[in-house]
Amino acid sequence: MDLVPSDDQLSIAEAAAELLSAVAPTASLARRRDDSVAISDSAWGSIAEAGLLGIGLPDRVGGADAGMQEETMLFREVGRQLAPGPLLSTVLAAHIALDSGDEALAAEFAAGSLRAGTARSLQHTDHDAAAVLNGELMLWDSTGSTWLVVVTADGAGLVQTDQLLPLRPERSIDPGTRLGSAFANDVPLSHWTPGDTTCIRALVLVAAQLVGIAEACRDAAVTHAKTREQFGRPIGVNQAIKHACVDMTVAAEQARAQLFFAAASCDGDLPDARFQAHAARVIAANAARDNAAKNIQIHGGMGFTMEFEGHLHVVRTETLGQQFGTNEASLEAVLTTGAPQ
Amino acid sequence: MDVDFSNEQQAFRDEVRTWLAENAPREARPHGGTEMREHDLAWQHTQSKAGWAGISWPKEYGGRGGSVLEQLIWFEEYGRAGLPTMDSCFVGLSHAGPTLMACAREDQKEFHLPPILAGDVIWCQGFSEPGSGSDLASLSVRGEVDGDDIVVNGQKIWTSYADLADWQELLVRTNRSGKKHDGITWLICDMRSPGITIRPIETIDGGTDFCEVFYDDVRIPRSNVVGEIDRGWGVAMSTLSFERGTAFTASQVKLARTVEDLIAATQDRVDARGRALVDDDGLRRRLATVRAEVASLRSLTYLMVSKSAKGAIPGPEGSIVKLYYSELQQKVARLGMDILGADSLKFIDAGHRGGWSGYFLHTFSSTIGGGTSEIQRNIIGDRVLGLPR
Numbered sequence: 001m002d003l004v005p006s007d008d009q010l011s012i013a014e015a016a017a018e019l020l021s022a023v024a025p026t027a028s029l030a031r032r033r034d035d036s037v038a039i040s041d042s043a044w045g046s047i048a049e050a051g052l053l054g055i056g057l058p059d060r061v062g063g064a065d066a067g068m069q070e071e072t073m074l075f076r077e078v079g080r081q082l083a084p085g086p087l088l089s090t091v092l093a094a095h096i097a098l099d100s101g102d103e104a105l106a107a108e109f110a111a112g113s114l115r116a117g118t119a120r121s122l123q124h125t126d127h128d129a130a131a132v133l134n135g136e137l138m139l140w141d142s143t144g145s146t147w148l149v150v151v152t153a154d155g156a157g158l159v160q161t162d163q164l165l166p167l168r169p170e171r172s173i174d175p176g177t178r179l180g181s182a183f184a185n186d187v188p189l190s191h192w193t194p195g196d197t198t199c200i201r202a203l204v205l206v207a208a209q210l211v212g213i214a215e216a217c218r219d220a221a222v223t224h225a226k227t228r229e230q231f232g233r234p235i236g237v238n239q240a241i242k243h244a245c246v247d248m249t250v251a252a253e254q255a256r257a258q259l260f261f262a263a264a265s266c267d268g269d270l271p272d273a274r275f276q277a278h279a280a281r282v283i284a285a286n287a288a289r290d291n292a293a294k295n296i297q298i299h300g301g302m303g304f305t306m307e308f309e310g311h312l313h314v315v316r317t318e319t320l321g322q323q324f325g326t327n328e329a330s331l332e333a334v335l336t337t338g339a340p341q
Numbered sequence: 342m343d344v345d346f347s348n349e350q351q352a353f354r355d356e357v358r359t360w361l362a363e364n365a366p367r368e369a370r371p372h373g374g375t376e377m378r379e380h381d382l383a384w385q386h387t388q389s390k391a392g393w394a395g396i397s398w399p400k401e402y403g404g405r406g407g408s409v410l411e412q413l414i415w416f417e418e419y420g421r422a423g424l425p426t427m428d429s430c431f432v433g434l435s436h437a438g439p440t441l442m443a444c445a446r447e448d449q450k451e452f453h454l455p456p457i458l459a460g461d462v463i464w465c466q467g468f469s470e471p472g473s474g475s476d477l478a479s480l481s482v483r484g485e486v487d488g489d490d491i492v493v494n495g496q497k498i499w500t501s502y503a504d505l506a507d508w509q510e511l512l513v514r515t516n517r518s519g520k521k522h523d524g525i526t527w528l529i530c531d532m533r534s535p536g537i538t539i540r541p542i543e544t545i546d547g548g549t550d551f552c553e554v555f556y557d558d559v560r561i562p563r564s565n566v567v568g569e570i571d572r573g574w575g576v577a578m579s580t581l582s583f584e585r586g587t588a589f590t591a592s593q594v595k596l597a598r599t600v601e602d603l604i605a606a607t608q609d610r611v612d613a614r615g616r617a618l619v620d621d622d623g624l625r626r627r628l629a630t631v632r633a634e635v636a637s638l639r640s641l642t643y644l645m646v647s648k649s650a651k652g653a654i655p656g657p658e659g660s661i662v663k664l665y666y667s668e669l670q671q672k673v674a675r676l677g678m679d680i681l682g683a684d685s686l687k688f689i690d691a692g693h694r695g696g697w698s699g700y701f702l703h704t705f706s707s708t709i710g711g712g713t714s715e716i717q718r719n720i721i722g723d724r725v726l727g728l729p730r
Binding site: 001002003004005006009069222225226233234236237239242243245246247249250253254255256257258260261263264265267268270275276278279280282283331332334335339340 | 342343344345346350410413597601604625626628629630632633634636637638639640641643644646647648650651658661664665715718719721722723725726727728729730
């Protein structure tokens with residue numbers, strides 16, 4: 001038993017953080033607000049070239065042959081840096097292609113030459129009808145993406161974006177995520193893999209981003225509490241502020257620990273990995289929401305401005321929170337998947 | 342990262358589990374008095390004879406010298422077996438004992454450590470005073486050097502099991518001239534010394550473990566000073582991270598069991614309209630939340646223990662676990678009141694084996710004892726986050 005990330009895992013995180021802050025800095029989100037695609041081609045190219053999309057894929061499709069833990073380290077930084085675009089959905093698409101035996105397609109996603117956004121049905125779907133898309137759909141980062149992933153607890157598959165025309169762009173609350181809507185009428189998914197393997201991976205990697213967000217908010221609030229002066233002293237001397245920063249720390253640490261536990265459980269194929277993943281998702285979502293709110297509060301009036309990046313943590317948390325299953329669904333799963341071992 | 346235990350560790354776990362199943366006391370732990378003292382000491386004695394006492398004590402002091410992972414496994418199995426934590430032995434095993442190891446003279450160690458491990462004596466802690474709670478260093482019980490003795494006068498409070506204890510780790514003020522942290526002396530106090538009066542305090546859960554202790558010209562031999570006169574603060578602080586992150590492990594495992602028991606309790610209970618509680622969405626949400634939170638508490642402990650196993654000395658991060666555990670325990674206790682409904686109102690005192698109300702009331706102490714949650718937040722804010730004071 002060892003929950004401390006290895007040196008290799010830490011260096012993945014470090015390299016990812018460095019690259020993401022260089023090619024897709026948070027400030028670029030506002031600049032690209034009116035662009036049809038959230039991430040620039042050059043940023044996408046750099047990320048793909050660095051091999052970040054293939055970290056958890058086998059080397060025969062151009063991956064680095066690492067596991068969910070290494071992907072977790074990457075996506076924690078994606079969350080922390082608020083990196084835009086369909087990074088997670090493209091990684092999931094590669095796994096879906098691989099799991100369904102289409103290694104050529106998996107290699108294209110791993111290399112970044114194809115991108116995948118996300119489609120989620122907004123209506124209830126029966127278990128046995130999960131491989132067919134029907135009704136109102138919400139789309140994440142479909143612009144610039146040839147494919148879309150559909151991830152459910154019953155299975156996961158792919159659909160080509162142009163099969164869902166007409167596709168209507170929607171204004172998104174998150175400048176780093178493009179939203180769209182579409183309507184599907186009996187559109188079958190390709191590369192369908194039954195079961196919740198992809199869903200569990202999605203949960204853990206969403207949790208990873210949420211943990212990164214929770215940590216970033218804590219760090220921003222602590223820095224502000226040390227430097228902002230009122231009544232002649234830094235505001236962090238006041239317990240009302242200090243203890244709020246501490247609560248953010250407890251939430252972030254708790255979420256980080258559960259995230260690592262879940263990722264290691266998945267890599268180790270432990271019997272309660274599913275429970276641990278849902279728990280990680282629930283805990284991380286609460287931490288990200290609470291910390292994002294407290295960060296804005298601690299920044300006072302400045303916290304409410306568009307200029308300050310605190311709101312970006314809020315909107316990314318919400319946008320991610322709906323992308324691959326909801327918090328409510330994970331809460332229910334925590335209760336129904338059986339007691340942790 | 343890895344959440345699996347090695348074959349060797351697994352074998353150790355099996356050994357612990359088997360031994361506990363065969364040797365743990367079968368009778369319920371008495372709730373107080375000399376019966377509880379005898380029960381706790383007998384159980385400690387049994388552990389000691391079998392070589393399980395002092396799992397975290399170094400071998401040179403007769404302990405098991407277990408690795409931090411073995412400590413974790415021991416406490417997990419202890420909690421899983423549903424065994425009561427032996428609060429009366431806690432100070433000796435986890436505070437006074439380790440302090441003596443770190444700071445006492447050889448003759449003091451030789452005299453005092455073996456009986457703690459063997460289950461022959463109970464130690465209590467004389468730290469808090471009516472005027473010195475969170476601000477412990479402001480303590481004012483007087484110790485005056487008089488020949489070969491130190492003469493102690495004043496009052497301590499919140500001393501658990503003072504009425505059952507043989508020895509006390511006692512902090513007294515021997516010097517008032519300098520800063521408050523200077524001028525404190527750490528003494529070994531014989532609880533049968535003339536001049537000591539002990540008065541139990543009844544707590545809201547019906548317990549009488551807490552005591553007030555009054556000192557009226559109590560003469561303690563100067564040879565019972567641990568460390569140096571006026572340097573007792575450093576002595577008292579020397580062992581705060583002795584358990585290397587495992588301190589709450591058994592309690593956490595018990596909390597997890599309690600949550601599972603509550604989930605089971607919703608299966609066969611109905612509300613006033615005859616609906617099964619298990620179908621109540623509000624309760625389901627709360628149960629799911631605490632189940633996930635209890636899981637993350639274990640993860641937090643595993644993360645701390647992993648760092649300890651790599652040689653890191655646990656710092657104030659331990660406060661994060663303490664803070665989180667104590668608040669989560671209260672949340673679970675409150676949820677239990679809702680699930681058990683009117684049944685939860687029947688007062689059944691201490692030890693929640695007999696009922697829920699004593700447990701519910703008892704949990705109010707968890708955010709106060711051992712450093713209030715507010716003080717824990719100050720510690721984390723100041724020492725982990727480096728926020729200005």
